[in-house]
Amino acid sequence: MTDHMARIEDLRIRRRDFEIDGVSLDIARGTVVGLVGPNGAGKTTIIRALLGLIVPDSGRIELAGHLAGSTEGLARTGIVLDQPTAAPEWTVGSIGRRLSPFYPGWDQGRFDALLARLSVPTKRTVGELSRGQGVKLSLATALAQSPELLILDEPSSGLDPAARREIGDIIREFMVDPDHAVLFSTHITSDLTDLADELVVVVRGRIAVRGALTDVVDDFAVVRGDGPPPTGGVLGLQRRGDRWTALIRIEETASFGREAVIDAASVDDIIIHLGAEHEEVHA
Known part of the structure; x- marks a missing residue:
């Protein structure tokens, strides 16, 4: 077992009007890393590269001890993106039956409990959910996979303060296990105050500041x-x-x-x- 759940070394991605320039980042077990920055700074691009959804021009990326995009690494990673990953015509209640064959660690009891806790209606289709309900569904789906690493890309968008607090509580419960880790990208920085151990500020495709959250602020x-x-x-x-x-x-x-x-x-x-x-x- 490695002491980190993800590692990015000298990541470079060049596009016509955008560049990720030499980003290096470790996500150690037992830590919550907050990834913040202005809109368009490159936060989502870094996450997509970490998940193997973007092929970088150079650099090395490891996810749960495996190369980015590998089945082994993704199997140990729960992902909450800004849109539900389930098909819009699926009913919420059918998702466990549809997804469980692909995830050996799928925990249907945990999935059902999270849906109830987060008030996600199980008889509606995914396409009928509000944005906030879709985020909650994505979180329940990610945690039902029994991941070691949880990656959240702007999970608080469209959620009211009570729902954001509930998601924060769930992340804290996930982090009770010292082998777990979280990468949390958000533009609502107040969500990180009581969650993040480390803060990484990305500006124009570069890491501008990184360090322990309390040290950065102080x-x-x-x-x-x-x-x-x-x-x-x-x-x-x-x-x-x-x-x-x-x-x-x-x-x-x-x-x-x-x-x-x-x-x-x-x-x-x-x-x-x-x-x-x-x-x-x-x-």
Whole structure:
């Protein structure tokens, strides 16, 4: 058994108007990794490459100790994408019968219990479900496969706060097993506050920040002012008229003087400012 559930080494994907540039990432057992960044930053592309759905130009990807896209790796991975993977004409109640032959670890009792817990109607077809119900169905289907790695790509989209909290509770229960791991991509960063151990910020196809969630948040500050913006020590800058805000390292705060307004940086602050101007930094 390896100590990591997924590993990406120097991933490069080049398209006409987009590039994944030298991304390396480990997802260790026992950890929840939050993958965040502006829309179009490359989060979904990285996940699709990890699942073998995109062939990279270069780099090496391992999933559960096997090469990306391998049957062995996918069999140990539960996947929650932004749309249900089941056929739209299937009824929810028939999914277990249809999918169980393909998953040796399929747990029908767990599937039924999750559908009931998440209030997913079993008599409706997949195509009749709301977006939120479809996400819940995908989560129930993924966990019924008895995975070791759970990959969620924007699972909170279309869900109300109560449903997002329920999904968070289910992920915590999944992580009771120290051999499990989660990769959680989301633009709702508040969902990661009590879940993620590590944070990876992707900007324009590159990893701009990575580290333990608490270290990342504690390592940055936002300085605000008007007039000419600062140049030294600035990792990202936003301007609105004469006003500006800049992302800085916490150790740079003394260099801005008493007149500067300096606040703690949130995860959203980090994403927004690095999305404007960035360089790679490590917490």
